Amino acid sequence: MHLKTDFSKQMNIQSGKNFTRIMMLSALILVTFVQSWAADAAKGKDLFEANCTSCHAIDKKLVGPALAGIGEKREEAWLIKWIRNSQAMIKAGDPIAVKLFEENNKGIMTPFEQLGDEEIKDILAYIATGGEKAAAPVEGGVTEAGGVAGTAPAQESGTSTWMIVVIMLALFILIVQLFNILKLISEYTGKKFFNPNKTNAQLMIVFLVLGMIGFFWEFWAHGPLADIPNASKHGVFIDNMFDITLYITGFVFVVTQIALFWFSYKYQYKEGTKAVFYAHNNRLEVIWTVIPAIALTILVLNGFNVWSNITTKAPANAHEIEVFAYQFGWKVRYPGADNKLGQSNFNLISGTNDLGIAIPSEYDAIMIEAAKTLEDLETESEFLGQNDDPTEEEAKAIADNKVKLKRAQGHVNRLKALKNNERLFDGAAQDDIIPTEIHIPVNEPVLMRFRARDVIHSAYLPYFRVQMNCVPGLPTQFWFEPTKTTNEIRTEKNDPKFDYYLFCAKICGAAHFNMKIKVVVDSPEDYKKWLKAQKPRYNASEPVKTALN
Structure with a gap:
């Protein structure tokens, strides 16, 4: 037991x-x-x-x-x-x-x-x-940000807006009615309760004072938001040009506004006073023509000088990158072992060749696809042509087929014309690299070549003071020299999650606001490591042999 x-x-x-x-x-x-x-x-x-x-x-x-x-x-x-x-x-x-x-x-x-x-x-x-979510509701149905969970914040905001509109409208009606009442009392008693000319003149001074307070407050409160750090060599000249323009135009704005409102006050209507007829003054004409001309000449020449300096030919040792814009994203391409970007042609763009790069195998694939599409449309055309009395819907289908058939024939003909183009198919594109983000080395020149597939876009790198239109059929370019790595700008901004981005600055469609690609500025050593780790799109089984090896 x-x-x-x-x-x-x-x-x-x-x-x-x-x-x-x-x-x-x-x-x-x-x-x-x-x-x-x-x-x-x-x-x-x-x-x-x-x-x-x-x-x-x-x-x-x-x-x-x-x-x-x-x-x-x-x-x-x-x-x-x-x-x-x-x-x-x-x-x-x-x-x-x-x-x-x-x-x-x-x-x-x-x-x-x-x-x-x-x-x-x-x-x-x-x-x-679920991606990036808003702050989760805590006990009592209130979020960490202090708003009520659910749709309450939006409803509250909408209610507040409508309340402000209603109050402003009520005040306006009240003021109008008050003036009407005063006017009736004045007519009944024969006494003037206020002089409209004097009141308007006094309001001019009030608006001048409030306007100047608002003007300088706006600079003080929101000016720093526009003062983003510069991270490129030429950006210093861009910022200087902007500051000079701002100071000159700002000074002119303040002086002219003071003069405008002060003259309106000083020369208000008074009974018994007659305006002086002042027909012409040569000295005054010369002054207000020469001074603006000098100011504009300084601004234009300064801008021309800066633009000439930053649009010169890129240095021979510049790192060449192609940036390709489309609705609604960006593709980038780097040269491979030969340190040379391969040729491209819009006729070669397909489901597997979104940049239209001159790759022989991709040409064969799209040629077969285009020929098959043409054959199918010709078969469809023969079938539709047998209908002697088409309905309205069938007539529309016949017309659509004719348009598609014409386009398909044109595409096939253009592809045939490219077949023996030795300059296009020079082999340089075979080892090109197509990563998902842009990497550039710090303190070394970078040449960006821009293309677009569909509509006009505008490549915008705010921290590098770079902006250039991307136009279908018209290649453009811009070269610059970054001066701060991603890690350095994160330290400067005290934001460990900050990243540079390339945006689209041209309204190009429904998702324009979301069109961006990440840009990483590396040290030269890290850039070489990153580049060596990349693989060419059309030879993905082997590591890239770059000119940096």
Whole structure:
């Protein structure tokens, strides 16, 4: 009996130990999974911002649909194929892909052939987190920011706005009625309660004083917001030019406003006073013509001098980068081992060649695709041509087919004309690098060459004082020398999360506000390391052999 009891105790102890081990192992596995998921989501955030935010948001529709809950609606394998090349799935007849294409006005989603399966999974993991959320509600239904959870803050804000409008309207009506009452009393008694000319003259001085207070307060309160740090060599001259212009025009503004309101006060209407007829004064004419002319000449010559200095030919050792604009994002391209950017042509743009780079294999693929499209349209044209008495809808289909057929024939003809173009297919594009963000070295010249695919965009780098239009069919360029690394500007701004970005400064469509790409300024050593770690788009199995090796 005692042996059984002891044995039972030992078994219980051993079972307890085993249970503890199993629980600890399970907890370790769970923690490892959570950490792994979190790491994936963190990587996914960077990839999402670099590739997706120009057209998508997680919680609302932009150009493309909102992405919240997408992982629950579609299988992961399907999503990976869709993100990599949606057009291929549509052409293959995938019913879900075709439906989405039709529901979104047949908008063509940018292909992401450069993303691997794991990178796309990271993006999906980030989307599953819900992205950047507002402060969570705390007990009592109040957020950490002090607002009421739900829609209350928006309703409160809307109510406050309407209350202000109603109060201002009521005050206006009250003032008008007050003046009407005073006018009636004046007419009834024959006595003037106020002199409108004198009152208006006095109000001129009031407006002058309040206006000047507002003018200088605005500079004091909000001026620092426009004074962003300069991070380029030529930016010093841009800032000096801006300051000179501001000081001159600011001085002229203050003087002219004081003169305008003071003269209105001084020469107010008075009974018995007659205005002097002042026809002409040569000295005055010369003064107010020569002084503005001198000021404008100084501004124009100074601006011309600065512009001439910053638009000179780029140094021979400048790092060359192509920046390609499209609705609504940016693509960048670096030269590979030959240190030379390959040629490109808009006719070569396709689902797998979004920059239209001169790659022979891509040319063959798009030629086959264009020829197949032309063949299908010709078959459709023959079929539609058999209808001798088309309905209104059928007549529209016939007209649409003619337009598409003409375009397809033109595309095929242009592609045929490029086939033996040795200057275009010189082999330089084969090792070009197409990363998801821009990296540039500090204190070394950088030449950016700009192209655009669809409409006019404007590349804007505010901290580097760089802005240049990106025009379809008209390549432009701008070279500059960055002077502060990303880490240095973070220290200066006391913001460890700050990043440089390249924005679009030209209103180019619905998602213009979201069109940006991250810019990283590295030390020369870090830049070389980053560049060596990149792989060419069309030779991804081998590491890049750059001219820096």
